[in-house]
Amino acid sequence: MNRDLVAEQRRLSSLPMFFVGGLPRSGTTWVQQLLNAHPALVCLGESHFFNDLVPTLTRAVELYGQRRAEGHDTWAPTVRGPGSAMLAPMMHAAFVALVQANLDGRDTAGLVAIGEKTPDNIMSLGRIWSTLPGARFVNVIRDGRDGAVSAYIRFRTKLPAEMTQEDYCRAYAEGWTKRIRDARALGRGRRYHEVRYEALHTDPDNAAGELFRFLGADGSPESVRTALDAASFERLSGGRKRGQEDSASHYRRGEVGGWAEVLTPAEVEAFETIAGPLMDELGYARAAG
Template sequence: MDRNIQGRIFLVGCPRSGTTLLQSMIAAHPNIASFPESHFFEHLNASWPWGPVFGLASRRAQSQFEKFLRVIGQEQMQQQCVPEKAWFSHQYASGFIKVLDTVTHQQGKRLWLEKTPQHLHQIDTIEKFVKDAKFIHLIRNGTDVVSSLYEASRKHSEKTWGGPWSVDQCIQTWLKDVEVSRRHLDKTNHTLVRYEQLVEDPQSVLTKLCGFMGVEFDERMLQDYGKAAKQVVREHEWAWKASAGEPIRNANGEKFAKLFDEGQREYILQHVSVVNVEEFAPAITHSSVN
């Protein structure tokens, strides 16, 4: 791995929490490169019983690696980053990081940010193969994430969402993902952002994040995030991610009131209220970013 790269950062969280908006803001920083979602680590390790023991890669590791290279237009890097007959997870992980490091250098930047929300469940694997990795966790209010998951799974690609999600599926996804984030927040290489704070006071939140990432805050993060969004969002994803390029506003509560009747709203509130996000995600104040 390239020692000249000054930061390797992973943005994770429950899907539909605003990760694309935050990624776009960070990607607008002149020293930070970012990429479309790779889903790489989800498909890295073999799942059969003895696979992890021997450190074997899954059968999908190579195809997922090749797919990501096509997406970012770097197909020629395959042979120079991963051996032709690679069997082990560490070979693919090393090759993947080499690709991100190389592209970052090509763009004249010093840090990179990879955003795949579901990599939240691959943190142990990432920390194993990327020793200096940092993680940004984004958490959004449960009612709004449930609403957005419910709507997106009905309005957009069945291939992407696997068909309509039930209310319970949406609730359990949020509860599980928030709990995973909570378990990692005592580590110094992990930090947390509340979506509500991001849209209310984006400069304060981004200034704090820049400190965590090791760069100075740059106004372009607030000015050019719409342009950056078009570079990190794949064309077929734009239908449900277009809001990342729109003016920043807090739309919390709108879908919740629109999509669900009173009984459904009470049911959802009852279940998501078992988690008090404020306990492990205190408000960010202006004094905390100085």
């Protein structure tokens, strides 16, 4: 069947956009898979749109403007390059093109929103909302102690050899605190939604339903259950049950509270000394009471 690319592009251009982010190993991939399993949503995997493509396009436009201002290779009246205020429509079109390139056979007729997940989106909120003011943002929040354990195991081959797990807990706590606080501050008055990793475990139907409705999609029990089944840990991990560990897999254990079996008291203290106040605000109980 031949695709009508122009009609497809026109349809995608009319849809609201959303972006998903969070701390490393907070469950953003799980949320992306869950959203993409809903028939009315497209949520791309890690495209790094805002920390790769947008800066690249911006530099290209700036260079073009500079070359035109200098009259490079030009022997007649030339033009001005587009200013920064004119970039938003270009970025909107670029994201539509990115989604269109990754539809993988999806029909656009039933879609209500298109989006993308990159964890670093949480650090690009200013750029996201200055470029696409109407965009929605989903912040995936997980107990930072679980996040620190999972991230240290996943990334330790890329870390300095001398960095201990205690050092990493301290560094992760600093990033966890700053990024969540910054996102909450920027999200005030915006289309901003938080989804807890833990809630997707303990109350998945309500957590997923709220998430879908935030994005304008059907949050009925039937739609929620279908998406949850498609994005279950068992399916994503290739058949393992929650708690069965595969350190080489992106889906390592898929559980809540595993930090208590891994972190030493000193490592817990290193994290909680920094992140304790935000843990209290978010309702994560400190080990020290």
